[in-house]
Amino acid sequence: MKRKLLIGISSFGLAAGFWACGEGQIEPMNPDTDEYVQAMLQNNAIDFTTQIADAKQMCNEDIACMNEMAKANNGAIQIESSETIVPESSSDPGPQMSSSSRTMFSVSSMGPIGGRSSSSEAPVSSAPESSSSVFVPAGQFGTCFAGTSAAPKKTAELNEKVTWTFKPNTAGSGLKTADILSLKINWSFPAGTPETVAGAVAATTAQTAYAVSGTKTAIASVTAAGATQDITCDPLRVNGQKIEGCKCLPTNIRPDVAEGESATWTASGCTSKANITGYKWTVATAVDATGLVATAPVAAKNDPVTGVSFTVENDDSTSVTVQCEDALAQDSRIPDYELSFEGTNIPSSNLVSQDIPFNKEACIQVSFDWQNSGWQPNNISILCDVQAANASPGLTLSIDYNGQTKSYKGDYNISNSGIALGAVKAGQNTMKDVCVTVTGKEGGTAKCFFGN
Numbered sequence: 001m002k003r004k005l006l007i008g009i010s011s012f013g014l015a016a017g018f019w020a021c022g023e024g025q026i027e028p029m030n031p032d033t034d035e036y037v038q039a040m041l042q043n044n045a046i047d048f049t050t051q052i053a054d055a056k057q058m059c060n061e062d063i064a065c066m067n068e069m070a071k072a073n074n075g076a077i078q079i080e081s082s083e084t085i086v087p088e089s090s091s092d093p094g095p096q097m098s099s100s101s102r103t104m105f106s107v108s109s110m111g112p113i114g115g116r117s118s119s120s121e122a123p124v125s126s127a128p129e130s131s132s133s134v135f136v137p138a139g140q141f142g143t144c145f146a147g148t149s150a151a152p153k154k155t156a157e158l159n160e161k162v163t164w165t166f167k168p169n170t171a172g173s174g175l176k177t178a179d180i181l182s183l184k185i186n187w188s189f190p191a192g193t194p195e196t197v198a199g200a201v202a203a204t205t206a207q208t209a210y211a212v213s214g215t216k217t218a219i220a221s222v223t224a225a226g227a228t229q230d231i232t233c234d235p236l237r238v239n240g241q242k243i244e245g246c247k248c249l250p251t252n253i254r255p256d257v258a259e260g261e262s263a264t265w266t267a268s269g270c271t272s273k274a275n276i277t278g279y280k281w282t283v284a285t286a287v288d289a290t291g292l293v294a295t296a297p298v299a300a301k302n303d304p305v306t307g308v309s310f311t312v313e314n315d316d317s318t319s320v321t322v323q324c325e326d327a328l329a330q331d332s333r334i335p336d337y338e339l340s341f342e343g344t345n346i347p348s349s350n351l352v353s354q355d356i357p358f359n360k361e362a363c364i365q366v367s368f369d370w371q372n373s374g375w376q377p378n379n380i381s382i383l384c385d386v387q388a389a390n391a392s393p394g395l396t397l398s399i400d401y402n403g404q405t406k407s408y409k410g411d412y413n414i415s416n417s418g419i420a421l422g423a424v425k426a427g428q429n430t431m432k433d434v435c436v437t438v439t440g441k442e443g444g445t446a447k448c449f450f451g452n
Helices: 035-042 049-060 063-072 177-182
Strands: 003-006 142-146 162-168 184-188 196-198 205-210 214-216 219-224 227-232 236-238 247-252 263-268 276-282 288-290 293-296 309-314 319-323 337-343 353-357 362-370 380-386 395-401 404-410 414-422 427-439 445-451
Touching (some): 162 219, 177 219, 184 205, 276 288, 337 353, 362 380, 362 445, 395 414, 404 414
Parallel strands (some): 337 362
Antiparallel strands (some): 142 162, 184 196, 288 293, 309 319, 353 445, 380 414, 380 445, 395 427
């Protein structure tokens, strides 16, 4: 396999280097067959600077390559090492040279483009001349997938116009700019309309549509760098009959470790004209998923369970994935905050309150000893104020308790807003896990207190 030299091209503002890298002997440019390269350089039609720099770097890391380069240029060779190398161009072994250090070669003696090597060995010719292309090993042209590089697709709908994209490989020995600008792709879309597309030069996308559901793929036959490769694209699922109405119900996303609870979710509401064939759950931690229900264990307070979702499929190749809310473990033995009092009246916010930081869920355990056995309020509430001094536009307040959620919004403040906890009984009262979340300016606080 040949590696061609670009010799003496300093007149074009480029350092001397070579045009392609690969195993085998380096061969000088041939004026009879490589005039294309010289013409491109003279006309500034293609900027070879990057290709040459990449090739030289690769050669500098390969002592055999550097030795071949120096011999082809009739330049000086200087090697230091423990292994002896004898230049192939001379019958006289000359001074001993080693391969453990980098070979140095002079570029001052390089001739014009097409100049011949002074090496006594004849150049090895193993492939048709293609001086305008970089040799790219098989499988290196690139990858292919549905969608775009910014938004790849795994699923599509019936009769949807699907874009398929070829993404060139530009790393290492991959395609260079000149190859990409001149590549051409012939597309094959089995079961698509159209089934084939002959792309324009440098076009890396093509479109088709599918009238029948199922798993589809495409083949991009890419011609570049003087060779052609058939690249099979990543598969695409084309949905058939729709699946609608799916919801993920957070049946317990604040499990209490003290009670031995686990986080649970339930898939609900999925309907389709085709037969639903099953549900598959995905969760970052251990999960026991059977049919419609998924359960994830928790071990300690504030253990999160994230990334939960389920995928439902029908027998017409349709697949729908539904995301679920994250879970966060609680421990009623270790509340984040406590609000408590004793007496015969609900205390004012000036007497009993708790500050809750913004942008972090905090759970309050409410406890109080109601000492008026003759009268108890029908209800007691937790209320919160978000002070204007602590706020910024776009405030939200959310309070969860016993499966109920109350949400509030305010431009600059939220006042006296909360959730009912239930009726008061004589003696000791305890309401666990009144969870408050406030979003707003970092560092702000909400003031929460008792109300009725």
